Amino acid sequence: MIPHRRMLLISFLLLAGGTASEIAGPLLVQHFIDNHLTERYFPLEPLLALGGFYLFLYLSSAVMNYYQSLFFQKTSLAIVREIRNDVFQSVESLGMSFFDRFNNGAIISRITNDTEQIKELYITVLAAFVQNIFFIIGVFAAMFYLSPELALWCLAVMPVLYLLIAVYHRYSSIFYAEMSEKLSGLNSRLNESIQGMPVIQQFQQERRMIDTFSRENKAHYKAWMKTMKLDGLLLRPAVDLLSIAALMAVLGFFGYQSMNGPVEIGVLYAFVNYLDRMFEPVNQIMQRLSMFQQSIVSGGRVFRLMEHEEPPPKAEPKTMKQLNGSLSFEHVSFSYDGRTSVLDDVSFSVKKGEMLAVAGPTGSGKSTIINLIERFYAPDRGTIRFDAEPLEAVPEKVLRRDVGLVLQDSFIFSGSILDNIRMYAGEADEKEVRRAAEITGADLFIQKLPDGYHHQLGERGTSLSAGEKQLLSITRTVLRKPKILILDEATASVDTESEGQIQRALESMREHMTLVVIAHRLSTIKKADTIIVLKNGSILEKGTHESLLKQKGLYEAMYSLQKMKEKADREEARRT
Missing domain, CATH: 1.20.1560.10 (ABC transporter type 1, transmembrane domain)
Structure with a gap:
């Protein structure tokens, strides 16, 4: 008053x-x-x-x-x-x-x-x-x-x-x-x-x-x-x-x-x-x-x-201007409730321009890795580093600008297609938006809409399919040109053709950014430089696609089951 x-x-x-x-x-x-x-x-x-x-x-x-x-x-x-x-x-x-x-x-x-x-x-x-x-x-x-x-x-x-x-x-x-x-x-x-x-x-x-x-x-x-x-x-x-x-x-x-x-x-x-x-x-x-x-x-x-005091983990005052693209976990452990461990002594590293894939059964801790990278939560033990600097030293503005995130459940806001794509990069003009959409393949379905890039969407993009929402989400992240791009089952809702186009687009961008991919569909991570396989919050296996198949472990079993399922789906489609 x-x-x-x-x-x-x-x-x-x-x-x-x-x-x-x-x-x-x-x-x-x-x-x-x-x-x-x-x-x-x-x-x-x-x-x-x-x-x-x-x-x-x-x-x-x-x-x-x-x-x-x-x-x-x-x-x-x-x-x-x-x-x-x-x-x-x-x-x-x-x-x-x-x-x-x-x-x-x-x-x-x-x-x-x-x-x-x-x-x-x-x-x-x-x-x-x-x-x-x-x-x-x-x-x-x-x-x-x-x-x-x-x-x-x-x-x-x-x-x-x-x-x-x-x-x-x-x-x-x-x-x-x-x-x-x-x-x-x-x-x-x-x-x-x-x-x-x-x-x-x-x-x-x-x-x-x-x-x-x-x-x-x-x-x-x-x-x-x-x-x-x-x-x-x-x-x-x-x-x-x-x-x-x-x-x-x-x-x-x-x-x-x-x-x-x-x-x-x-x-x-x-x-x-x-x-x-x-x-x-x-x-x-x-x-x-x-x-x-x-x-x-x-x-x-x-x-x-x-007055509720539960702020997110904050950065220490540093002068870091931008990220270069390397990322590492050093003996990181974390629990949401303080009792049940979700990650236990996890360590890995990925250099600029490399692709790190994270696989594992449901509940193994894959999404928790994303939450910690994005500093939504702070690890209980261990250190997360960007370019050899601890995560706490990265200013909030730099972290949100240089680390892109595409989730499995894409959230689309009411408004035009154009506004949705450039919501992370408000200064981008329409030409840049179109170029990013062409890279990801979103341009193909956008051009078919009544008003193209100016087509108005309802709440949560109700008029779009799940795959189209996912393409929009990937496009608006790519438009911002992050140094590190995290994809959490980002291609799960797109068709095979769109997935192939997204994979080719990501390949062309690898020299400019680091990729961290969380995937259940293991065929999408064959070309990853390193694949880590989680089970019960710990790293069970680590290597390339070929080396993991030779180990005849959990990754090989998961891959074989998916290949059998894909084969059965193709046969069912032919019969239909």
Whole structure:
């Protein structure tokens, strides 16, 4: 709020002015009743001045309340916009280990739903609290002005109101925290269902997912019902009971006074009016307490996310300008959870212009090598070096620029083909984009699209095949001309012809860059300078394609099985 203190100060001053104008109204009516109506004294000019001042107070209160509400809302929207930017920036700076443990739906819920609740704190709650507290203080000041003795009696309701608020605050905090967690669960389930819709429909799991979502939704409903029951018990009914008791006390006081002498009707009117006006703000405060509690719970969730300290491994301040292309692992070990080892004492090296292939069964640690090279995680033991320098010495900008990565699951963004290809190299012109697409073979299918390179893609490139997405992903990485290119099953989704073209393109680029290829399809890595075979996180075999076949070990067994499968597939295709 500090950067907006000027606007908030103006809002508070307008709020105080509008509240004071509202409080002064009954005092003018009381003056008219006791000094003019009961006395049957109606001078024209004083009455016109009294009526004009009353009308002025009414209009000025309306104007000031309008502008204070407008300024509060403007400020609150600006604050929430900044909070959303800050929390998104915080999430973007977190390490990959954070996203391993937190699901996407919960994160999205905190950035959207929870920040929306914080907005209500400023728009609805803060203004209402301040205005109504000002109003209650003003009402008691006016009461003491009219009758100090009766005002003291009315003060007796304040401890009861405080106890009511304390009880409500205690239980509502529990219920609203539960409700927020259930809402995060709903968002997570919804996000998971949308992302996995092809699998759900393929295996006809719609009914099971609907039932699961219904259970989550019912749990959210039950959490809401707890808050509704609490609101129904402790908000208006309890406050209305107190207001009736206070009104009975005031009327009883004036009834007792009337037995001993005359009662000023204007004072009685003013007291009854103020009592009615005093408990309405109390009701509003109590009703806003539910919003306040939601805002506090949501604010806690948002700020815990912003204050979460799990940054990715950072580089030491060095002056390294660029990578040359050599890479080595020296006795590297790593575990994601601190208990189960994923890599155990792995060592290898690859020089500039060479091709290193990593093979092995599922779960052997192939993808973990990529995660460590990209510094998504830091190794538990051992050293990773680029050009004889430890990985920690490579500046973040240099690492992201000079190490290209193409994953098996290509992520395509909404927008044009052209923008998707040059997203890593925004300064590249269309000619350079076309040249890179021709190298990888992507140009062949792009030219067939209605608008060519300007063809608009939907979310995640839904109109493209898996192979076309992969070609786009490879093209945008090649366009950046990295010193080291990592391919994680990058040709798994392309056809044989496209794979051959990609292989030829990579061969032509080998003299300019180092290749690290993760592959299940072993026929794609025959020409690798070095192949390492992983099993259970350790290097089981190392050598060239020919030397590994001669060893008659795991690599030879995997290769033979794949050759048999390819032969069977070809025979099946011929029969078909």
